[in-house]
Amino acid sequence: MRLRPLLIVPALVLLAAAGCGSKPLSENKTLTLDKEVGARSLDVPAQKKAMKMTVEFSSSDGDVAVLVFKGADIKDEDAMLTTEATKAIGSKKGKTDSFSVDVPENTAVRVVVRGHTAAKTDVNLKVTSAP
Numbered sequence: 001m002r003l004r005p006l007l008i009v010p011a012l013v014l015l016a017a018a019g020c021g022s023k024p025l026s027e028n029k030t031l032t033l034d035k036e037v038g039a040r041s042l043d044v045p046a047q048k049k050a051m052k053m054t055v056e057f058s059s060s061d062g063d064v065a066v067l068v069f070k071g072a073d074i075k076d077e078d079a080m081l082t083t084e085a086t087k088a089i090g091s092k093k094g095k096t097d098s099f100s101v102d103v104p105e106n107t108a109v110r111v112v113v114r115g116h117t118a119a120k121t122d123v124n125l126k127v128t129s130a131p
Contacts, residue, residue, distance in 0.1 A: 025053065025129035031113050032122050033064065039080035039114035042125055043071070046108040055090070055111055056098040056126040062118030066125070067091040068101050071108035080112045088112075 025047075031040035044053070057066045067088040074080055085091055090101030093115065103109055113123050 065115035
């Protein structure tokens with residue numbers, strides 16, 4: 001009779017471990033760029049597993065550049081404007097578009113919106129990942 005309780009505990013541990021996978025990412029944010037603010041960002045915390053992240057954006061007025069950087073490459077607010085686009089792991093420029101990037105495991109990223117062509121624009125940003 002003592003064998004049953006001993007078998008139940010490992011089974012529960014296995015079930016709990018199976019449900020501990022990364023949850024799909026789903027972030028929505030509206031970022032306003034104007035003459036005073038040249039860049040804004042959305043921070044995505046590090047995930048335990050590598051993931052394919054999709055970025056969708058839509059600017060209310062004029063083109064913008066949307067870039068995904070590793071968090072370590074953007075040290076402060078000034079770096080959002082000065083870090084070379086070649087350091088980005090993915091980017092697109094336009095009024096409305098989407099793109100995907102592969103994010104390594106345990107790597108925080110920052111989605112940066114900059115390079116707006118209008119005096120003021122609101123950028124709707126949607127960042128998602130598959131489960």
